[in-house]
Amino acid sequence: xxxxxxxxxxxxxxxxxxxxxxxxxxxxxxxxxxxxxxxxxxxxxxxxxxxxxxxxxxxxxxxxxxxxxxxxxxxxxxxxxxxxxxxxxxxxxxxxxxxxxxxxxxxxxxxxxxxxxxxxxxxxxxxxxxxxxxxxxxxxxxxxxxxxxxxxxxxxxxxxxxxxxxxxxxxxxxxxxxxxxxxxxxxxxxxxxxxxxxxxxxxxxxxxxxxxxxxxxxxxxxxxxxxxxxxxxxxxxxxxxxx
Amino acid sequence: xxxxxxxxxxxxxxxxxxxxxxxxxxxxxxxxxxxxxxxxxxxxxxxxxxxxxxxxxxxxxxxxxxxxxxxxxxxxxxxxxxxxxxxxxxxx
Numbered sequence: 001x002x003x004x005x006x007x008x009x010x011x012x013x014x015x016x017x018x019x020x021x022x023x024x025x026x027x028x029x030x031x032x033x034x035x036x037x038x039x040x041x042x043x044x045x046x047x048x049x050x051x052x053x054x055x056x057x058x059x060x061x062x063x064x065x066x067x068x069x070x071x072x073x074x075x076x077x078x079x080x081x082x083x084x085x086x087x088x089x090x091x092x093x094x095x096x097x098x099x100x101x102x103x104x105x106x107x108x109x110x111x112x113x114x115x116x117x118x119x120x121x122x123x124x125x126x127x128x129x130x131x132x133x134x135x136x137x138x139x140x141x142x143x144x145x146x147x148x149x150x151x152x153x154x155x156x157x158x159x160x161x162x163x164x165x166x167x168x169x170x171x172x173x174x175x176x177x178x179x180x181x182x183x184x185x186x187x188x189x190x191x192x193x194x195x196x197x198x199x200x201x202x203x204x205x206x207x208x209x210x211x212x213x214x215x216x217x218x219x220x221x222x223x224x225x226x227x228x229x230x231x232x233x234x235x236x237x238x239x240x241x242x243x
Numbered sequence: 244x245x246x247x248x249x250x251x252x253x254x255x256x257x258x259x260x261x262x263x264x265x266x267x268x269x270x271x272x273x274x275x276x277x278x279x280x281x282x283x284x285x286x287x288x289x290x291x292x293x294x295x296x297x298x299x300x301x302x303x304x305x306x307x308x309x310x311x312x313x314x315x316x317x318x319x320x321x322x323x324x325x326x327x328x329x330x331x332x333x334x335x
Contacts, residue, residue, distance in 0.1 A: 003331060010323075011275075011295040019296070023327040030331065042275040042295075070275060200334065207278040207293060220334055227278060227293030230324040235331030 002104055002159045002240045003030060005061070007233040008037025008204020009225040011070065012051045021055050023232030028060035031235050033099055033106050036089070037204035037224050038068025038165030041080065049080040053087035062099035063089040066110040068165035068205060092163065094144020096151045100158070104240065107157030109148030109196070113166035113189050113203070114138040117182030141166075142188035149196025158240035162193045162201040162219075171213025172223035173206045190215040199238055258314060262288055265310045274302055279320065281307075287315035293323050 005027055010020060027034055034056070041048035049071075056063050071080050081091045090097045092110030100106040116123045116138045125135040145162060152160045167173055167185030176184060184206050193201050194217030201215065204225040211228055213221035224234055262281045269276040276299065279292040288311055294300050300320045307316045 009278075013295065013299075015296050015298045019325050023325055026327045030327070073275060208280065226295075226323045227321075230293075231328050232325045234328055237331045237333045237335075239335050 002106055002238040003032045004035060004106070004159075004161065004200065004202075004236045004238060005031035005033065005233045006035040006037060006202045006222065006224040006236070007226055007229065008068070008165065008202075009039040009207060009227065010036075010052070011039055011042050012048055012055065013042045014047075014051070017051050017054065020232050024055065024059050027233075031061055031233075032101060032104055033108070034059065034061050034063045034233065035108065035161065035163050035202055035224075036063065036065035037163060037202055038066050038112055039070040039204055040065065040068070040084070041071050044071040044074040044076060044080055046076065046079045046083055049083040053083050056084075056089055057087040061101075064097060064099060064108045064110065064163060065089050065091050066093065066163050066165055067091065067112050069112070072112075092148070094141070094148060096148035096155075098152070098155050098157060105155070105157045107152035107155060107160040108163050109145055109152055109160065109198070110163040111141045111145040111148070111189075113141045113145070113164040113168070114186060115166060115183045116186035116188065118170045118185070118187045121181065122187060123182060138186045138188050142186065142192040145189060146192035146196040149193065149198055153197055159199045159238045160197060162196070162198040164189055164201070164203045165205050167203045167206055167209070167221075167223065168193055168201055169213045169215055169221050172203070172211065172221055173209045175208040175210055176206050184209075190217075193217070193219050200236060258283060258286075258288070258311075261311055265307060268310065269303060269306065274299060274306075276303060279303055284317070287317055289317045289319065291319045293321045295323055297322055
């Protein structure tokens with residue numbers, strides 16, 4: 001059995017230091033990996049990233065993260081990424097990593113993702129350059145996720161997980177105002193997950209959403225935004241390829 | 244005929260615009276807070292959502308009461324839980 005811990009949207013600021021660390025230190029007893037689904041900081045400053053780094057350093061389980069929109073606000077995502085990597089985290093954007101212990105091979109493919117909306121209610125690549133770029137950016141994120149999942153397909157993983165910040169499905173947005181769904185996720189991410197292949201998809205971003213959803217291809221989706229799960233993390237038990 | 248009705252209120256002072264501006268300030272300021280919902284309830288405004296810390300909750304409420312002076316501000320803001328789960332979910 002593979003045990004996957006996950007949380008997103010921890011939004012750490014100066015007064016946050018140490019608030020999650022006590023719970024994170026229990027991870028070696030209950031999980032094989034910790035996934036961080038973006039919005040780890042409030043403004044995406046190096047100072048806030050350093051707070052997150054101290055919270056996740058030397059936890060005793062691998063940490064795999066994607067950034068969120070808040071982590072981009074200060075327009076220094078490369079610095080935020082570098083600080084988290086210095087703390088030992090794998091920070092993914094259109095990339096994949098295989099982690100695990102005791103012979104388990106846990107494959108994680110990640111992208112921040114972006115918005116656009118869901119089938120029948122989505123933005124199109126049409127009109128003003130800004131509008132076209134909006135959709136093209138989401139498409140690039142989804143293509144990166146698809147490529148990363150296909151990469152994992154060739155690496156004999158026990159489980160493959162798609163990690164995003166924005167949501168691939170509307171199911172896990174239930175509770176959010178319908179009017180803002182296009183800013184919360186895109187079906188292009190779900191299409192990438194279904195065609196690339198995954199055993200679980202994990203995202204954040206939708207604080208007022210719900211935890212459980214599923215892609216049209218049958219992949220389970222979990223919204224692990226901290227306000228949704230109400231705890232430092234949730235744990236998902238996956239059987240793995242070998243039972 | 245003389246119009247004796249009171250002059251229309253300043254449009255910029257309408258409560259809905261003030262609430263919209265508050266939402267912008269919550270997002271763009273030090274709090275970077277996009278997760279608080281601001282709902283008009285008659286003459287009052289209700290704040291709901293989950294925020295990262297008690298300090299954030301207090302700062303948001305203080306800002307709302309300053310910017311919406313003259314209107315009651317009700318808060319049902321929660322602080323995000325930080326406990327460990329006592330079980331996992333089986334995805335078999």
